[in-house]
Amino acid sequence: MIPVVHNPVPASAEIFLALAAMALLMVGAFWKRGAQARVASVLALSILAVAGVVLIGVTPPRNVIFHGQFIADHFALFMKLLILIGSGLTLLMSLDYIEREGMARFEYPVLVLFATLGMMMMVSANDLIALYIGIELQSLSLYVVAAFKRDEVRSTEAGLKYFVLGALSSGMLLYGASLVYGFAGSTNFAVLAKLLAQGAPGSTSVGLIVGVVFVMAGLAFKVSAVPFHMWTPDVYEGAPTPVTAFFAVAPKIAAISLFTRVMMGPFGPLVMEWRQIVVAVAIASMILGALAAINQTNIKRLMAYSSIGHVGYALVGLAAANPSGVRGILIYMATYLFMNLGTFACILSMKRQGKMVETIADLAGLARSQSKVAYALAIFMLSMIGLPPFAGFFGKLFVFLAAIEAGLYALAVIGMLTSVVGAYYYIRIVKIMFMEEPASPFDRPQGQVAAVMGLSAIVTLLFFVFCWPLFYAAEAAAKVLIGS
Amino acid sequence: MSGFPILTVTTFLPLVGALFILVQRGDEETVARVSRYAALWASLATFALSLVIWIGFDPASAKFQFVEKAQWIKGYDINYYMGVDGISLFFVLLSTLLTPLCILASWESIRTRVREYMVAFLALETLMVGTFCALDLFVFYIFFESVLIPMFLIIGVWGGPRRVYSAFKFFLYTLLGSVLMLLAILAIYRAVGNADIPAAMAHQFPKSMQTWLWLAFFASFAVKLPMWPVHTWLPDAHVEAPTAGSVILAGVLLKMGGYGFLRFSLPMLPDASVYFTPLIYGLSIVAVIYTSLVALAQDDMKKLVAYSSVAHMGFVTIGTFTLTMQGIQGAIFQMLSHGVVSAALFLCVGVVYDRMHTREIARYGGLVERMPKYAFTFMVFMLASVGLPGTSGFVGEVLVLFGAFQVNTWVCALAATSMVLGAAYMLVVYRRVVFGKIERADLRSILDMNLREVAVFAPLIALVFLMGVFPNVFLKPTEPAVAELIRNFNAQRTAATDVQGDVKR
Numbered sequence: 011m012i013p014v015v016h017n018p019v020p021a022s023a024e025i026f027l028a029l030a031a032m033a034l035l036m037v038g039a040f041w042k043r044g045a046q047a048r049v050a051s052v053l054a055l056s057i058l059a060v061a062g063v064v065l066i067g068v069t070p071p072r073n074v075i076f077h078g079q080f081i082a083d084h085f086a087l088f089m090k091l092l093i094l095i096g097s098g099l100t101l102l103m104s105l106d107y108i109e110r111e112g113m114a115r116f117e118y119p120v121l122v123l124f125a126t127l128g129m130m131m132m133v134s135a136n137d138l139i140a141l142y143i144g145i146e147l148q149s150l151s152l153y154v155v156a157a158f159k160r161d162e163v164r165s166t167e168a169g170l171k172y173f174v175l176g177a178l179s180s181g182m183l184l185y186g187a188s189l190v191y192g193f194a195g196s197t198n199f200a201v202l203a204k205l206l207a208q209g210a211p212g213s214t215s216v217g218l219i220v221g222v223v224f225v226m227a228g229l230a231f232k233v234s235a236v237p238f239h240m241w242t243p244d245v246y247e248g249a250p251t252p253v254t255a256f257f258a259v260a261p262k263i264a265a266i267s268l269f270t271r272v273m274m275g276p277f278g279p280l281v282m283e284w285r286q287i288v289v290a291v292a293i294a295s296m297i298l299g300a301l302a303a304i305n306q307t308n309i310k311r312l313m314a315y316s317s318i319g320h321v322g323y324a325l326v327g328l329a330a331a332n333p334s335g336v337r338g339i340l341i342y343m344a345t346y347l348f349m350n351l352g353t354f355a356c357i358l359s360m361k362r363q364g365k366m367v368e369t370i371a372d373l374a375g376l377a378r379s380q381s382k383v384a385y386a387l388a389i390f391m392l393s394m395i396g397l398p399p400f401a402g403f404f405g406k407l408f409v410f411l412a413a414i415e416a417g418l419y420a421l422a423v424i425g426m427l428t429s430v431v432g433a434y435y436y437i438r439i440v441k442i443m444f445m446e447e448p449a450s451p452f453d454r455p456q457g458q459v460a461a462v463m464g465l466s467a468i469v470t471l472l473f474f475v476f477c478w479p480l481f482y483a484a485e486a487a488a489k490v491l492i493g494s
Numbered sequence: 495m496s497g498f499p500i501l502t503v504t505t506f507l508p509l510v511g512a513l514f515i516l517v518q519r520g521d522e523e524t525v526a527r528v529s530r531y532a533a534l535w536a537s538l539a540t541f542a543l544s545l546v547i548w549i550g551f552d553p554a555s556a557k558f559q560f561v562e563k564a565q566w567i568k569g570y571d572i573n574y575y576m577g578v579d580g581i582s583l584f585f586v587l588l589s590t591l592l593t594p595l596c597i598l599a600s601w602e603s604i605r606t607r608v609r610e611y612m613v614a615f616l617a618l619e620t621l622m623v624g625t626f627c628a629l630d631l632f633v634f635y636i637f638f639e640s641v642l643i644p645m646f647l648i649i650g651v652w653g654g655p656r657r658v659y660s661a662f663k664f665f666l667y668t669l670l671g672s673v674l675m676l677l678a679i680l681a682i683y684r685a686v687g688n689a690d691i692p693a694a695m696a697h698q699f700p701k702s703m704q705t706w707l708w709l710a711f712f713a714s715f716a717v718k719l720p721m722w723p724v725h726t727w728l729p730d731a732h733v734e735a736p737t738a739g740s741v742i743l744a745g746v747l748l749k750m751g752g753y754g755f756l757r758f759s760l761p762m763l764p765d766a767s768v769y770f771t772p773l774i775y776g777l778s779i780v781a782v783i784y785t786s787l788v789a790l791a792q793d794d795m796k797k798l799v800a801y802s803s804v805a806h807m808g809f810v811t812i813g814t815f816t817l818t819m820q821g822i823q824g825a826i827f828q829m830l831s832h833g834v835v836s837a838a839l840f841l842c843v844g845v846v847y848d849r850m851h852t853r854e855i856a857r858y859g860g861l862v863e864r865m866p867k868y869a870f871t872f873m874v875f876m877l878a879s880v881g882l883p884g885t886s887g888f889v890g891e892v893l894v895l896f897g898a899f900q901v902n903t904w905v906c907a908l909a910a911t912s913m914v915l916g917a918a919y920m921l922v923v924y925r926r927v928v929f930g931k932i933e934r935a936d937l938r939s940i941l942d943m944n945l946r947e948v949a950v951f952a953p954l955i956a957l958v959f960l961m962g963v964f965p966n967v968f969l970k971p972t973e974p975a976v977a978e979l980i981r982n983f984n985a986q987r988t989a990a991t992d993v994q995g996d997v998k999r
Contacts, residue, residue, distance in 0.1 A: 397640065397642065397643065398640050399640055403636070410680055414680045414681050414684055419706075422677050422680075423674070426676065426677055427670070427673070429673060430666060430669050430670045433665070434662070437646065437662065441650060441661070441662070444647060444650065444651055445650045445651055445657070445658055478566070478567045478569075481569070482568070
């Protein structure tokens with residue numbers, strides 16, 4: 011039995027983040043004009059750092075608080091740390107960008123903080139209500155951030171699209187949740203898991219299955235898995251680049267962990283029912299991610315399709331529905347985080363005379379004009395293919411190991427083949443950078459962007475040296491989740 | 495020797511050289527010069543170390559020697575595990591021998607981005623040596639697969655006019671094969687419980703699983719080797735790659751496929767190997783005959799050598815799957831011989847290409863008048879490629895034919911046609927390039943090989959004759975390992991038949 015604790019200590023990080031974000035909002039609102047965006051960003055960064063430290067300090071191995079609404083365990087800790095790193099580093103990368111592009115308002119870091127809080131709530135949700143609240147807090151903040159460059163048509167369009175489709179998916183999720191509640195009689199994950207485990211196989215009511223499918227559809231929307239991916243390319247392209255970087259990492263990680271927790275926890279006993287859906291969604295995402303990216307000319311759009319593909323690979327781990335599958339997802343998301351942060355740091359350095367460019371052709375000959383960026387981006391691209399010795403290889407390795415253990419051989423073979431198709435567009439970028447004549451050079455990358463790029467490149471390149479502690483942590487986190 | 499991690503040092507010494515080159519600062523000319531010398535010395539030191547391995551190697555033992563094992567991924571039984579046996583020893587030496595020669599051969603022909611070029615070659619050397627030394631499935635895969643990256647860049651950046659197309663083709667073809675192999679490795683890892691290659695060799699896999707695993711490995715090694723009909727990336731890659739790239743590609747990278755069959759397919763999956771032997775024979779014979787004919791029709795010298803490589807590799811697969819002592823020994827010897835001879839032939843093409851910037855056979859003729867040293871060198875390797883007795887090519891081919899004759903006379907007879915066809919295309923190209931009268935004006939001023947080029951070819955010529963006249967130098971150390979392989983193979987086969995017999999009863 012999970013120990014039920016009646017004190018809020020395991021949620022201290024979230025509570026601190028909420029209070030600090032609100033305080034920052036107040037400070038920002040009553041502050042005289044000046045260099046407030048930068049100060050607010052730096053404050054927000056320190057808040058995130060403190061939240062991370064608090065999180066490590068207070069997270070118990072496994073505790074449920076707030077009457078079963080909130081769960082704190084090692085799985086949540088792992089994912090929350092990834093989210094905090096993702097949010098923090100994207101915020102760091104946007105420091106200069108927001109000033110240069112006229113987005114320097116203190117609301118930006120505040121919204122990022124609120125979105126992060128929402129994600130942490132998602133990861134720790136132990137009840138369909140808590141899940142919904144977490145998702146909405148995250149989504150509402152993200153809609154605004156997507157449209158933050160409010161004078162630009164593309165950005166506002168991205169925000170609006172994201173909002174309309176996101177609201178639709180939230181509606182589906184809520185509808186599914188209400189069906190589950192109606193047919194099972196509870197919204198609590200632990201209770202649901204117990205109830206569903208009692209029923210004989212095949213005795214589950216159709217209504218409940220429909221509810222589960224709707225919940226899955228809503229979650230598939232949030233992770234942008236095919237066939238609910240349509241918003242992704244437009245939002246990625248339209249949103250300001252640091253915001254896109256943020257979208258690509260933190261919310262993805264949060265949504266994937268939520269997806270994992272919901273499917274493995276309350277709906278775990280129904281695995282035979284939902285596995286086929288996850289398999290189909292994973293295959294469709296991998297194929298679309300591999301094929302649709304081939305013709306893209308805009309690198310942000312390409313990254314959108316690439317992220318759809320990556321979600322497909324992560325879902326392979328979920329389809330395995332075993333401890334190694336969960337471990338695979340955790341490792342995959344950790345490698346995904348750094349590959350994407352690094353890639354977006356490279357995209358943020360695609361700047362000529364202070365003007366951002368974002369077509370792939372602009373990268374021509376980068377190996378000679380700005381070689382450090384070119385080498386870093388090449389590492390990220392090769393890592394995304396899953397080529398050893400880079401980090402991405404280990405992510406794929408563990409996900410496919412889980413698929414093999416679960417006997418999903420066809421899925422594994424399809425996944426591997428799509429990764430070869432996908433390799434084409436990743437190495438095309440390497441080719442453009444290394445094998446074409448240089449275009450006019452980019453500006454030198456600035457401090458923070460260069461720092462994030464370098465850090466991510468080192469993590470991605472030398473992952474194989476220090477990967478085992480991460481595997482340990484992932485193993486422990488996976489055990490906790492499956493143990494329910 | 496115990497205690498000193500000689501394999502690790504040999505493997506990573508080139509990488510240290512690469513790092514040294516990367517931190518050089520200064521104007522381009524200085525960096526280029528320093529890079530060349532640093533790369534040469536690093537690779538020569540590596541070669542010297544690998545000779546130490548050879549000297550210290552106990553040729554009477556079938557065991558893995560110089561074994562190093564260190565925990566890598568704790569809790570998963572994935573270790574950094576290195577070691578060489580008779581089968582891998584000479585591939586390591588081949589890699590370390592060819593790399594300094596390649597660097598020497600690129601001394602003047604590579605003028606752009608020299609630093610990156612040298613770094614790529616040294617990284618490639620590390621990965622090649624690592625592939626042959628790895629005794630852990632994942633360590634092997636990481637080395638094996640990472641080879642793609644520097645080779646992709648070498649073809650794509652320093653290659654000929656269609657380099658990008660060829661680089662992509664090379665990359666995607668090989669990647670497609672090896673991702674399937676990764677799945678097989680994962681399945682083996684799961685079935686055995688750890689990632690040790692020796693443990694996997696001793697493990698008895700169920701028959702149905704063997705079939706799938708074998709096909710997955712086959713996908714990777716057949717592309718790498720390459721076997722007909724998945725060989726089409728090879729001529730493209732060879733034609734467009736810079737000379738040294740072709741040398742490494744033909745000399746070492748192709749051998750990874752043959753090595754893979756010997757290290758994985760045969761010892762781990764004996765039943766499936768027997769089951770698929772007719773397939774291998776069929777494809778190999780087509781490769782031997784068809785690609786020899788294709789080679790006969792080429793106008794481009796590099797393409798001709800590339801197709802001849804496919805034919806020679808057909809011999810290797812036939813020999814490997816005869817599962818006789820002579821066949822497998824012959825296959826290994828053929829790979830080593832081909833590693834030296836085809837590498838040298840590509841270097842020969844490179845010598846005239848550097849001067850005339852064309853590989854078209856028709857553009858040459860009468861070179862013997864101006865380039866006697868070159869004519870002699872070319873002739874040695876041409877005859878070795880044909881398999882003239884006294885040269886290295888003869889020993890491998892004859893052993894393979896001996897092995898094949900014991901198993902299937904038809905296979906032997908058909909494979910033997912390649913001796914004739916090989917002689918046909920090689921002699922034709924030699925006559926057209928070297929003999930005859932000089933008819934083109936620009937050939938009248940062509941210069942013979944300089945000292946650097948002689949230095950590149952001298953060790954290879956010596957090696958061709960050494961291998962041809964004293965083949966036992968190379969055959970003896972491999973013998974125990976091959977005998978052990980065959981013994982283990984038959985033992986597992988018998989065990990499998992017994993189990994089946996029990997089931998039937």
